[in-house]
Amino acid sequence: MQAFILAGGKGTRLSPITKDIIPKPMAVIDGKPIIERTILNLREYGITDIYISVGHLHEKIEEHLGDGSKFGVSITYIVEKEPLGSGGALFFVKDKIVEDFVICTADAIFDIDIDRMHSYHKQNEALITLFTHPNTHPYDSDLILTDINHRVMEINSKNSTRDFFYKNNVNAGFIIASPQTLEYFTEAKPTSLEQEYVNSFIKTNRVFAYKSPEYIKDVGTPERFASGERDLKEGIVAMKNLKRKQKAIFLDRDGTINKFRGFITKAEQIELIDGVIEAIKKINQNGYLAIIITNQAVIARGECTFEGMDEIFAKIETQLGEQGAFIDGIYFCPHHPDAGFEGEVRELKIKCDCRKPDIGMIKRAEKDFNLDLSKCYMIGDTYFDVQTAINAGIYSVQVESDAPEKDKHGATPTHYAKNLLEAVDIIIKN
Numbered sequence: 001m002q003a004f005i006l007a008g009g010k011g012t013r014l015s016p017i018t019k020d021i022i023p024k025p026m027a028v029i030d031g032k033p034i035i036e037r038t039i040l041n042l043r044e045y046g047i048t049d050i051y052i053s054v055g056h057l058h059e060k061i062e063e064h065l066g067d068g069s070k071f072g073v074s075i076t077y078i079v080e081k082e083p084l085g086s087g088g089a090l091f092f093v094k095d096k097i098v099e100d101f102v103i104c105t106a107d108a109i110f111d112i113d114i115d116r117m118h119s120y121h122k123q124n125e126a127l128i129t130l131f132t133h134p135n136t137h138p139y140d141s142d143l144i145l146t147d148i149n150h151r152v153m154e155i156n157s158k159n160s161t162r163d164f165f166y167k168n169n170v171n172a173g174f175i176i177a178s179p180q181t182l183e184y185f186t187e188a189k190p191t192s193l194e195q196e197y198v199n200s201f202i203k204t205n206r207v208f209a210y211k212s213p214e215y216i217k218d219v220g221t222p223e224r225f226a227s228g229e230r231d232l233k234e235g236i237v238a239m240k241n242l243k244r245k246q247k248a249i250f251l252d253r254d255g256t257i258n259k260f261r262g263f264i265t266k267a268e269q270i271e272l273i274d275g276v277i278e279a280i281k282k283i284n285q286n287g288y289l290a291i292i293i294t295n296q297a298v299i300a301r302g303e304c305t306f307e308g309m310d311e312i313f314a315k316i317e318t319q320l321g322e323q324g325a326f327i328d329g330i331y332f333c334p335h336h337p338d339a340g341f342e343g344e345v346r347e348l349k350i351k352c353d354c355r356k357p358d359i360g361m362i363k364r365a366e367k368d369f370n371l372d373l374s375k376c377y378m379i380g381d382t383y384f385d386v387q388t389a390i391n392a393g394i395y396s397v398q399v400e401s402d403a404p405e406k407d408k409h410g411a412t413p414t415h416y417a418k419n420l421l422e423a424v425d426i427i428i429k430n
Contacts, residue, residue: 001118001176002097003047004090006193007035007106008055008080013221014107023057025106026064029219030232035061035106039071045114047102048073053089055080087193094182103175103193109228110174110216111241120210121176124150127206128181128198131174133213134317134326136284141170142194144209148306152207155194165267165314168321169209172216213289213328213369215240239287245372248328249283249427250362250394252380253294255401256420257316260381263297265304267315275421280325282424289328289369293361295384299334302343306334329369331361357387362394377414379423386411397423 011024018027025035032040035052042050050073054061058079068075078092090103100118104110112131121129130152132144143166145154155171156162171194184197191197201207215237219228231237238244254260259271283290292313298304304312313330320326333356339349354360366373378389381401389396390411398413399420417423 001045001047001114002049002099002101003042003051004093004097004101004103005035005038005050005052005106006086006089006104007061008053008058008083008089009107010056011107011220014219014225016222017225021057022060023054024220026057026060027219027225029109029225029229033064034109034219035065036071037109038104038106039065039068039073039075041110041112042102042114043071043073047114050074051076051078051093051096052106053078053080053084053092055083083190084188085190085192087197088185088189088191090182090191090197091185091188094185097179097182100176100178103177105173105218107220108173108216108218109232109237110214111237112174112212112214112216113242114176116242117210117212118176121208124208125206126176126208127178127201127204129176129208129210130198131172131216132169132209132211133172133216134168134211134321134328135170136321136324136326138166138168138170138317138321138326143167144169144171146209148310150209150211151205152198152202152209154202155199157195165311165318167314168317168326169211173218174216176210212242213240213246214242236287242370244370245375246289246369247287247375248289248291248365248369248371248377249424250365250376250378250389251280251290251292251327251420252378252382252385253292253316253332255381255403256379256385256399257292260402263301263303264312265298265308267308267311270312270315272316272319273419275419277320277323277325279419279421279424280320280327281323282421282428284326286428288427289371290326291329291331291365291369292327293331293356293365293388294333295356296332296334297336297355300336300345300348301341302345309334329365331364333361356384357391359388359392362388362392377427379417379420379427383411386413389413395427397426399423 007025143156219225333354335352337351378396396413397415
């Protein structure tokens with residue numbers, strides 16, 4: 001692959017650090033300029049042919065990086081004499097980029113398994129793949145709205161009025177694109193990377209979202225700069241790369257996250273249990289992935305569609321996101337083994353390996369997130385959750401519930417807790 005780095009911005013918000021004597025990408029964070037970290041991260045994945053668009057105080061960047069040889073790469077600069085927006089300078093590389101390429105900014109720190117993302121891009125025969133992630137403030141972030149196959153349907157601006165429930169799927173400003181997309185650029189003019197360039201390809205159904213919990217953060221303000229530097233020093237940035245084994249807390253949904261109401265078929269029936277938001281925040285803040293796994297036979301029963309289920313989860317993610325908490329992954333089993341009922345979806349009336357207490361959902365998550373199951377927990381309110389944990393060889397915490405299956409067959413959890421918050425506290429203490 002090749003790479004195109006956007007480094008032409010003035011960086012006014014970071015002036016308390018740059019003092020307006022160096023450009024934003026040259027701000028030193030944990031011992032290295034931001035843009036040097038970007039170059040080294042790209043090189044780690046064999047990306048050595050790099051183009052950089054520069055503008056404000058560009059001489060400082062060129063002086064430090066040179067032709068890139070001292071960092072093991074080859075660098076070509078595109079100097080913007082007039083600002084060309086976030087995407088306009090791509091016009092100047094349309095005949096130089098000949099293979100899939102990364103587009104990223106020089107005011108973010110990241111540690112991403114780019115090979116994994118590129119494999120996803122190739123597997124989907126995508127023209128453009130956007131790196132997306134959940135964050136603590138989706139309500140004021142640009143959201144990527146997708147279908148159930150992760151095709152991008154809309155880039156929803158943070159300035160939009162949102163009168164709907166949404167997934168916490170935030171645009172992170174890191175892109176893999178195919179070279180033919182550069183045909184979009186016919187002249188050098190100010191262009192928005194996402195709202196014009198990327199948006200023009202959405203109608204092809206070949207723009208995909210690659211959602212990952214890996215670390216990427218814009219450090220373009222003093223506060224975010226300080227936060228990013230702390231994360232670098234504490235090893236958090238490197239730890240979240242999916243090349244490294246991750247740990248997770250698996251969460252049941254009904255009776256654990258939201259109040260038990262029997263078969264839930266509509267988003268309006270969802271009501272979060274007290275303390276759940278604080279509990280999931282603690283999961284987010286303590287190095288665990290928060291992953292929901294839940295049986296949802298209402299789909300096989302014909303009482304809820306896949307789209308309806310999507311809206312139910314979107315409500316949960318919206319409510320969590322409004323308070324700074326997020327879920328990293330959601331898996332649900334739509335099947336049910338017993339057939340012969342009115343309104344059922346026959347093709348979903350099967351015996352599967354994903355319906356708890358089988359462990360198909362855990363195995364999928366293990367692969368998707370490179371999990372170390374020996375460091376994972378399951379929290380749920382019923383026998384099915386406890387037995388799932390036993391079958392997967394992981395620890396479990398059972399919380400109190402009104403569900404009729406809470407004591408069925410008497411599987412014994414590793415711990416008992418009153419609710420999700422208490423369960424998370426037990427896990428963190430252990």
